[in-house]
Amino acid sequence: xxxxxYILFGGVLALILIDLLRLRLKIxxxxxxxxxxxxxxxxAFIAEIIFGNMNVxxxxxxxxxxxxxxxxxxxxxVIYAFLMSxxxxxxxxxxxxxxxxxxxxxxxxxxxxxxxxxxxxxxxSISSYGLVFxxxxxxxxxxxxxxxxxxFISIVIMIFGVSLVYGGAGTxxxxxxxxxxxxxxxxxxxxxxxxxxxxxxxxPFHMWAPDVYEASNSVVTAFLSSISKxxxxxxMIRVFFFAFPVSSPFVSMMFIILAVSTIFFASFLATVQxxxxxxxxxxxxxxxxxxxVAIALLNYIGIQAAIFYIFTFAIADALVFLAYKIFEDQxxxxxxxxxxxxxxxxxxxxGFFIGILSLAGLPPTIGFFGKLAIFVALLAHGxxxxxxxxxxxxxxxxxxxxxxxxxxxxxxxxxxxKLNIKISSLRVKEALIIILTLALFVGVIFVxx
Amino acid sequence: MIELTGLLILPAIGIIALIxxxxxxxxxxxxxxxxxxxxxxxxxxxxxxxxxxxxxxxTLVNAIDFSFTLQLNGISIPxxxxxxxxxxxxxxxxxxxxxxxxxxxxxxxxxSYLSLIxxxxxxxxxxxxxxxxxxxxxxxxxxxxxxxxxxxxKASMKxxxxxxxxxxxxxxxxxxxxxxxxxxxxxxxxxxTALIPIQIQDVIFFFVIIAAIIKMPLFPLHSWLPxxxxxxxTAGSVLLAGVLLKLGAYVLILFAVLLFPGVxxxxxxxxxxxGLFTVLYSTFAASAQKDFKxxxxxxxxxxxxxxxxxxASLNSLGETGAIVLIVSHGFIVGMxxxxxxxxxxxxxxxxxxxxxxxxxxxxxxxxxLVLAIIATLGVPGLSNFPAELLVLLGAYxxxxxxxxxLVGVLIxxxxxxxxxxxxxxxxxxxxxxxxxxxxxxxxxxLSLFTIFIVVLGVMPxxxxxxxxxxx
Numbered sequence: 001x002x003x004x005x006y007i008l009f010g011g012v013l014a015l016i017l018i019d020l021l022r023l024r025l026k027i028x029x030x031x032x033x034x035x036x037x038x039x040x041x042x043x044a045f046i047a048e049i050i051f052g053n054m055n056v057x058x059x060x061x062x063x064x065x066x067x068x069x070x071x072x073x074x075x076x077x078v079i080y081a082f083l084m085s086x087x088x089x090x091x092x093x094x095x096x097x098x099x100x101x102x103x104x105x106x107x108x109x110x111x112x113x114x115x116x117x118x119x120x121x122x123x124x125s126i127s128s129y130g131l132v133f134x135x136x137x138x139x140x141x142x143x144x145x146x147x148x149x150x151x152f153i154s155i156v157i158m159i160f161g162v163s164l165v166y167g168g169a170g171t172x173x174x175x176x177x178x179x180x181x182x183x184x185x186x187x188x189x190x191x192x193x194x195x196x197x198x199x200x201x202x203x204p205f206h207m208w209a210p211d212v213y214e215a216s217n218s219v220v221t222a223f224l225s226s227i228s229k230x231x232x233x234x235x236m237i238r239v240f241f242f243a244f245p246v247s248s249p250f251v252s253m254m255f256i257i258l259a260v261s262t263i264f265f266a267s268f269l270a271t272v273q274x275x276x277x278x279x280x281x282x283x284x285x286x287x288x289x290x291x292x293v294a295i296a297l298l299n300y301i302g303i304q305a306a307i308f309y310i311f312t313f314a315i316a317d318a319l320v321f322l323a324y325k326i327f328e329d330q331x332x333x334x335x336x337x338x339x340x341x342x343x344x345x346x347x348x349x350x351g352f353f354i355g356i357l358s359l360a361g362l363p364p365t366i367g368f369f370g371k372l373a374i375f376v377a378l379l380a381h382g383x384x385x386x387x388x389x390x391x392x393x394x395x396x397x398x399x400x401x402x403x404x405x406x407x408x409x410x411x412x413x414x415x416x417x418k419l420n421i422k423i424s425s426l427r428v429k430e431a432l433i434i435i436l437t438l439a440l441f442v443g444v445i446f447v448x449x
Numbered sequence: 450m451i452e453l454t455g456l457l458i459l460p461a462i463g464i465i466a467l468i469x470x471x472x473x474x475x476x477x478x479x480x481x482x483x484x485x486x487x488x489x490x491x492x493x494x495x496x497x498x499x500x501x502x503x504x505x506x507x508t509l510v511n512a513i514d515f516s517f518t519l520q521l522n523g524i525s526i527p528x529x530x531x532x533x534x535x536x537x538x539x540x541x542x543x544x545x546x547x548x549x550x551x552x553x554x555x556x557x558x559x560x561s562y563l564s565l566i567x568x569x570x571x572x573x574x575x576x577x578x579x580x581x582x583x584x585x586x587x588x589x590x591x592x593x594x595x596x597x598x599x600x601x602x603k604a605s606m607k608x609x610x611x612x613x614x615x616x617x618x619x620x621x622x623x624x625x626x627x628x629x630x631x632x633x634x635x636x637x638x639x640x641x642t643a644l645i646p647i648q649i650q651d652v653i654f655f656f657v658i659i660a661a662i663i664k665m666p667l668f669p670l671h672s673w674l675p676x677x678x679x680x681x682x683t684a685g686s687v688l689l690a691g692v693l694l695k696l697g698a699y700v701l702i703l704f705a706v707l708l709f710p711g712v713x714x715x716x717x718x719x720x721x722x723x724g725l726f727t728v729l730y731s732t733f734a735a736s737a738q739k740d741f742k743x744x745x746x747x748x749x750x751x752x753x754x755x756x757x758x759x760x761a762s763l764n765s766l767g768e769t770g771a772i773v774l775i776v777s778h779g780f781i782v783g784m785x786x787x788x789x790x791x792x793x794x795x796x797x798x799x800x801x802x803x804x805x806x807x808x809x810x811x812x813x814x815x816x817x818l819v820l821a822i823i824a825t826l827g828v829p830g831l832s833n834f835p836a837e838l839l840v841l842l843g844a845y846x847x848x849x850x851x852x853x854x855l856v857g858v859l860i861x862x863x864x865x866x867x868x869x870x871x872x873x874x875x876x877x878x879x880x881x882x883x884x885x886x887x888x889x890x891x892x893x894x895l896s897l898f899t900i901f902i903v904v905l906g907v908m909p910x911x912x913x914x915x916x917x918x919x920x
Contacts, residue, residue: 153580153806159635262506286604290651357586361584362582363575363578363579363582363583364579364583368582369513369515372513372575372620373513375621375624376624376627376628379624379625379628380693387621387624388621389619391618391620391621394609394617395613395614395617398610398613399606399610400607402589402609403606405590405593406589406593406602406605406606409593409594410550410553410594411549411550411594411595425674444509444510444515445510447512447513447515
């Protein structure tokens with residue numbers, strides 16, 4: 001069967017060959033490579049829907065893999081199409097890195113062994129270092145350096161944890177792991193947790209995220225905050241729900257403490273931000289916390305809710321960062337500049353609005369249904385006080401989300417003459433934003449709890 | 450039979466027409482679209498009252514029991530009357546007031562119009578909550594973008610935080626209902642309340658009460674309302690006081706009185722005392738106001754407290770009185786806010802200290818103002834009289850001390866009449882020498898309000914026969 005993973009892997013090899021050929025023939029037009037990249041991603045998306053995922057040695061699919069990989073590829077197509085319409089004459093390396101990062105994210109979800117998991121995570125990480133450095137300047141240099149150094153530390157910690165787990169259990173396959181009452185084994189589980197938490201920006205392993213998100217190109221930020229983070233969170237589900245026999249009240253409590261501190265910390269920091277992008281970055285961290293609350297239940301209903309929630313915030317995060325890219329190009333950096341948004345692009349502003357509504361968890365967007373699923377799961381297991389605390393923090397975060405929306409005052413008439421917008425590429429971007437906005441409403445058909 | 454969806458499709462067509470107008474630059478004006486949509490919806494509604502309505506149910510997501518179910522319950526009709534008619538009556542004020550980005554304003558206006566109608570018909574709790582939140586969001590933007598320049602930023606945020614808190618609490622109640630009955634459908638829940646443990650019933654009741662106290666609003670959680678009113682455009686105020694506040698009463702009757710009458714019975718006296726305290730507090734607060742719109746806002750807190758007392762009395766007199774008062778107060782307070790908007794338009798201020806002697810300049814306005822004020826005060830023949838009477842009779846039967854509410858009516862008489870005196874009857878200020886009386890269309894708008902007030906006052910039985918207290 002032609003699985004999406006084979007298409008991506010074969011595609012990237014073919015692309016490298018074609019690129020070499022192009023250089024040899026001295027053709028300077030890189031557009032053919034860009035369009036081929038888009039075609040490969042679309043083909044992979046279609047293959048994913050039709051054939052599902054591959055099942056070979058270290059990789060096996062579970063019941064949610066097709067859904068998760070499907071929306072990852074969908075987002076990859078949209079984000080890459082946005083990147084194409086946004087940037088002119090960028091290096092073909094970006095194409096290879098983008099495909100490899102997407103492939104890495106899909107492999108993380110399919111991994112059924114610690115070795116393949118670590119390799120897949122490395123695959124996303126190394127590709128995203130290059131993506132962060134895309135269209136380089138001093139800030140991106142700083143961001144990429146920070147990302148590389150911290151990411152290396154986290155992966156080393158995770159490999160150390162994996163080796164301890166092997167020392168205890170004698171196997172690295174998720175299906176054969178058994179619980180061992182052996183202190184290094186338990187320490188190993190904790191260290192694996194640290195490595196995965198780094199990727200999914202769980203407090204206190206989130207420090208890199210706001211800086212890196214802010215420094216990189218907003219399209220890359222959309223990739224990092226949706227696809228890369230979704231992969232990290234789903235890997236947590238795979239490891240802690242399917243692989244380790246660790247579900248105990250103690251572990252749940254530890255996870256809930258981490259999740260709630262993520263939500264509180266990120267929401268409080270988001271309120272004091274002046275820059276829109278940094279605010280969105282902190283809100284993205286808070287979203288990961290919500291998904292982690294549901295994972296922390298470590299039971300079936302919680303996992304269902306978590307998967308759906310990861311889907312909702314991935315779509316919404318991609319939408320707000322892509323829409324923000326259009327505004328960022330017109331020098332809208334601070335919240336007080338937000339009033340100009342509506343005169344730049346009405347469609348992008350509406351998409352941005354709806355994305356924010358979804359992140360804030362207001363109906364009729366799927367953000368509401370995602371939060372509803374989590375609350376039903378929590379209440380069904382008696383976590384009443386936790387739900388009360390989460391309600392309080394959602395209310396609190398409504399403050400900064402709607403403060404941002406309020407600042408985009410549409411009634412004040414502004415001078416639009418000075419804006420310098422290329423209409424043709426703006427239309428493509430607006431079309432992509434419309435697609436994501438519709439996904440925020442249609443996605444409700446996938447809810448299942 | 451008329452499909453209930455018809456009431457939603459017409460505003461939806463209006464929204465689409467407004468978007469098309471904006472995108473394709475059509476020649477038709479926004480005002481024409483909105484007017485025709487509201488008139489058509491009202492006609493469909495009145496036609497439906499005669500030949501009957503038909504519900505609809507479409508399952509959207511089976512896994513969480515989320516369906517789009519429109520079905521009238523016992524108390525829907527009076528609330529629907531307000532939701533269908535009042536926004537249309539307030540439109541003329543919007544035409545005069547909204548100058549910037551009209552299309553977007555009317556989109557939000559029609560969106561809240563549609564959702565208000567839908568909330569009173571939804572019998573699936575998720576679709577109920579979705580429409581409930583759309584009202585909140587669109588109203589937030591109406592205040593935040595088209596409110597008064599100096600206060601809108603703060604007022605819109607205050608409105609959002611309070612009402613969103615109420616929504617979260619209500620959502621908590623809905624989720625608890627789902628967890629224990631396994632359904633979001635109101636009919637299923639109503640038939641299986643026995644499955645819910647007693648202490649959980651208490652919790653749900655407590656949540657619903659908090660949501661209602663915020664939305665109506667009652668004493669400790671009322672402070673968003675005066676700010677929102679003073680900041681909102683006139684049409685927004687009509688919508689807010691006329692229909693939005695009534696959502697609180699609707700939720701209270703539906704999810705507390707009709708679902709858990711036993712629990713309400715336990716807390717009956719504290720609830721009535723809370724209502725009484727709000728009555729006294731809001732009347733004294735209203736007496737101290739200088740801004741006419743703020744005064745009306747505090748007085749509407751007073752009337753909603755009377756509604757609360759009527760609902761908490763749990764007998765048919767009190768409940769009936771509460772619902773009649775809801776409808777009647779909706780029309781009267783709408784008229785008062787329209788009058789306040791005209792006052793600002795004519796004189797440039799609503800500050801009672803700066804006004805005076807306008808009677809000689811604007812006699813027609815004065816006629817309607819005095820009419821609205823005596824209607825508020827419960828003069829027989831106008832719609833507030835039967836309502837207040839029924840509420841007080843019902844409350845007296847269970848808690849005699851509730852006649853204290855009459856003190857509130859007394860003080861209301863004082864501050865309303867003194868406001869009328871300060872606006873109309875003192876010596877004319879020099880600055881107002883050139884103002885002219887209201888136009889014929891203004892008078893038409895006010896007469897439409899008057900017709901409803903008089904008809905409901907003379908024949909309250911029409912309204913009383915239109916509902917029964919069942920789910």
